[in-house]
Amino acid sequence: MIFTVANQKGGVGKTTFLINFAYYLKDFKNKSVLVIDTDTQANCSYSLCNANIIGDTYSLFTDDVNILAAKISGIKKDEINLFKSTIDLSNENEFDNSINYLQNLKYLYTLFDYILIDTAPVLSNKLIYSLELSNYVITPIELEIYSLQGLSLMLNTIFNIKKNRNNDMSFLGVLPSRVITTNKRQSKNLEKLYSEYGQDLFLPFIKYRNDLANASASQTSFFKSNSKHKKELINVFDTIYAKM
Ligand SMILES: Nc1ncnc2c1ncn2[C@@H]1O[C@H](COP(=O)(O)OP(=O)(O)OP(=O)(O)O)[C@@H](O)[C@H]1O
Ligand SMILES: [Mg+2]
Known part of the structure; x- marks a missing residue:
């Protein structure tokens, strides 16, 4: 399975979701997992410093499959x-040439249960190619106005690719992240989104939890921390996993 997190808006929780979902698939579902960091910010590579590095993402574009x-x-x-x-x-x-990337991902697909692709906050070729190959796509958002404004553009891009180039793609949903449940502005924005797009398009949200940011910063698995909020994240991931 190839799974991409996509939103051209920055700072909405893409990398945090992806890192922890990788740990979840490995530790709770016994799946073999490959993470591909396509973002030059390299946040994912930083937080996964203990991962088993098997290559540079750049080489997926420059090397042919042999x-x-x-x-x-x-x-x-x-x-x-x-x-x-x-x-x-x-x-x-x-x-601007996707041939190597497409062939290499198809090859890697045969070696792992899950390939998770972290993407940069920009509508780049790297994002488009990743969407063309993905079985599953998720769009994290923040419940703030700037993030909401970019959502329809992102969804249009995803659904155009699904329609024209990748019928096999399944869009799993919009994932509100960093949600502060006591914040009235955010609650109102969530209601507005539900009425505008229909609640079915949305996954259960991930709350703002300091422990999550701490785990990424200290390059460790949130699930190995002593946070009392682990079950909450597992519940969100169980819902996503059940949709795949
Ligand atoms: N649920 C959460 N609770 C608390 N902090 C969070 C949560 N999710 C993400 N963060 C923090 O918010 C910041 C942005 O998150 P993250 O880097 O995951 O977003 P991103 O969408 O990948 O950003 P970019 O578009 O720049 O790659 C980070 O400092 C991260 O630690
Ligand atoms: Mg990121």
């Missing part, structure tokens, strides 16, 4: 495997 297959070694099914981000990914002009 080179990739010859290079790959040391996959560890009981660890999170990672293609890490490097600064080479920043020159968008180099990514």
Whole structure:
């Protein structure tokens, strides 16, 4: 399965979701997991510093599939495997040819139960190609006006790709993240979204929890922390997992 988190809006919880969903799939569902960090910010590569690095994401665009297959070694099914981000990914002009990326992902697809792709907050070729290959897509948002404003553009992009280039894609939903339940503005925004798009488009939300930010900052699994909010996140992930 190829799974992409997509939102061209920054800071909405894409990476935080993806890191913890990777731990969830590995530790609670016994799945083999590969994470591909396509974002030059490399936040995901930073927080997954203990992952088993099996390559640079850049090489997925430059190497053909025979080179990739010859290079790959040391996959560890009981660890999170990672293609890490490097600064080479920043020159968008180099990514106007998707052939290697598409072939390499199809090959990697045969080696792992789940491939999770973290993407940058920009409508780039790297995001478009990832969506073209994805079985599942999720769009995290923040319940604040700037995030809401960009949502219809992001959904249009995703559903256009689904219609024209990837009929197999299943959009799992919009995932409100960093939600402060006591904040009236956010509650109102959520109601507004439900009435505008229909509640079915939305997944249960992830609350704002300091422990989640702490786990990412300290490069450890939230599920290995002593947070009392672990069950809450597991419940959200169980809902997502049940939809796949
Ligand atoms: N549920 C949460 N509770 C508390 N803090 C959170 C939560 N989700 C994310 N954060 C924090 O919010 C910030 C932005 O989150 P994150 O980096 O996951 O967003 P992003 O969408 O990946 O950003 P970018 O678009 O820049 O890649 C980070 O500092 C992260 O630790
Ligand atoms: Mg990110």
